[in-house]
Amino acid sequence: MTARNLVILTGAGISAESGVPTFRADDGLWMGHRIEDVATPEAFARDPALVQDFYNRRRRQLAEVRPNAAHHALADLAARWEGDFLLVTQNVDDLHDRAHAETPPAAGFELVHMHGELLKAHCTRTGRVCDWPGDLAPQEPSPHHPSGRLRPHIVWFGEMPLHMERINAAIAACDLFVAIGTSGEVYPAAGFVQQARLAGARTVEINLAPTSGRRLFDEGVYGPATQMVPAFVHNLMAG
Numbered sequence: 549m550t551a552r553n554l555v556i557l558t559g560a561g562i563s564a565e566s567g568v569p570t571f572r573a574d575d576g577l578w579m580g581h582r583i584e585d586v587a588t589p590e591a592f593a594r595d596p597a598l599v600q601d602f603y604n605r606r607r608r609q610l611a612e613v614r615p616n617a618a619h620h621a622l623a624d625l626a627a628r629w630e631g632d633f634l635l636v637t638q639n640v641d642d643l644h645d646r647a648h649a650e651t652p653p654a655a656g657f658e659l660v661h662m663h664g665e666l667l668k669a670h671c672t673r674t675g676r677v678c679d680w681p682g683d684l685a686p687q688e689p690s691p692h693h694p695s696g697r698l699r700p701h702i703v704w705f706g707e708m709p710l711h712m713e714r715i716n717a718a719i720a721a722c723d724l725f726v727a728i729g730t731s732g733e734v735y736p737a738a739g740f741v742q743q744a745r746l747a748g749a750r751t752v753e754i755n756l757a758p759t760s761g762r763r764l765f766d767e768g769v770y771g772p773a774t775q776m777v778p779a780f781v782h783n784l785m786a787g
Contacts, residue, residue, distance in 0.1 A: 550787075551724035551750065552631035555715075556622065557740055559638045561729020561756060562773045566613045568641050587704045596699075597686040603700040604683040607666050610641055618728070618777035619647035625781045626653035633657045634718040636711075638730060638737055640666040640702055660711040662737065668701035677701055709736060719743045726780075728754045729773050732761040741765060754780060 560568070585591050586602040615623075626633055626648060633656055637644055640663055648659060669680035669688070673696030680698065690696030703709050719725065725744035732738045732753075741751050741764045753765040754776050762768055769776050 551722075551784075553718070553722045554629060554631065554633045554724050554726070555636065555718050555722040555740075555744065555749075556633075556726045556728060557636045557638070557730060557737060558622075558644070558728045559730025559737075562618050562637075562777070563613075563616075563639055563641055563643050564729070565618070565772060565774050566616045566643055568609075568613055568639070568643070583705060587702070588706055589704055590706075592699055592704075600684045600686050600688070600700075603666065603702065606640075607681070607683070610666060613641070613643070615643045615647040615650075616774050618773040619643050620651070621778040621781040623647040623651040623653070625785065626657040627651050628785060629654055629656065631656055632718070632721070634715070634722075635659045636715055636718075636737075636740075637661055638663050638734070640664050642667055658714075660714060662703070662709040662711055662715065664700070664702040664710060666700065666702070669698040670701045671696040672699055712736065715740070716743070719749075720747050722747060722749045724752070725749045726752045726754060727765070728777060730755070730759075732759040752780070 581602060586599050592599045622635060635644065640661065644659055667679065667681050668677050669684060670677045671690040671692040673690065673693040676692040684698055684700065688698040690698050719740055722744060725741060727741060730737065738761065741761060744751050745764065751765045752767045752769065753759065753762060754769045756772065757770055758768055769780055
């Protein structure tokens with residue numbers, strides 16, 4: 549088939565080879581912490597110092613990593629794709645952003661971070677978002693409201709992912725849906741492949757190993773993202 553409208557979903561697996569820790573270790577902890585202690589609104593209300601410190605350390609770590617071959621391959625694809633291309637990432641790092649800054653995309657391309665962005669903060673009173681590359685103090689005052697404070701611009705458990713209307717519309721219109729480096733276990737992203745199938749799209753999984761949702765994909769490509777994604781992009785552009 550010849551695809552014109554493309555949706556790609558990326559998860560932690562695409563950034564792992566750059567040195568970005570994956571979401572959760574085998575022991576169920578996230579960089580040494582229980583999810584309930586650092587990734588919920590209740591945790592922030594209970595212990596803002598711990599939560600801000602957790603994300604401050606993650607924010608600093610971004611300065612030590614670089615986009616890898618998989619990020620650059622998708623940036624090259626975005627620069628050459630002639631139809632609509634929505635890149636949806638579950639990652640809060642800025643590695644996709646940096647790769648696309650180096651290789652400007654075509655007009656039909658859009659990148660959305662459905663779980664927020666580590667280098668941004670938002671006001672607890674107004675919801676307004678601002679760039680924030682440095683540390684956040686436990687009670688960081690908001691520039692947007694006198695009684696507000698700033699928190700990481702991260703979608704925590706119990707909160708609604710961002711850009712869902714845009715994502716759902718793109719999936720409904722896509723010809724090709726590709727999931728890269730994502731476990732397929734966290735909703736709503738885990739349901740995107742089923743939405744794409746209902747839209748009649750071809751579905752492809754690129755991962756280190758098959759996921760539990762492998763049967764929902766028309767094709768599976770398995771191995772390191774830095775090898776598999778550039779090869780897939782090459783084959784896709786070659787027709």
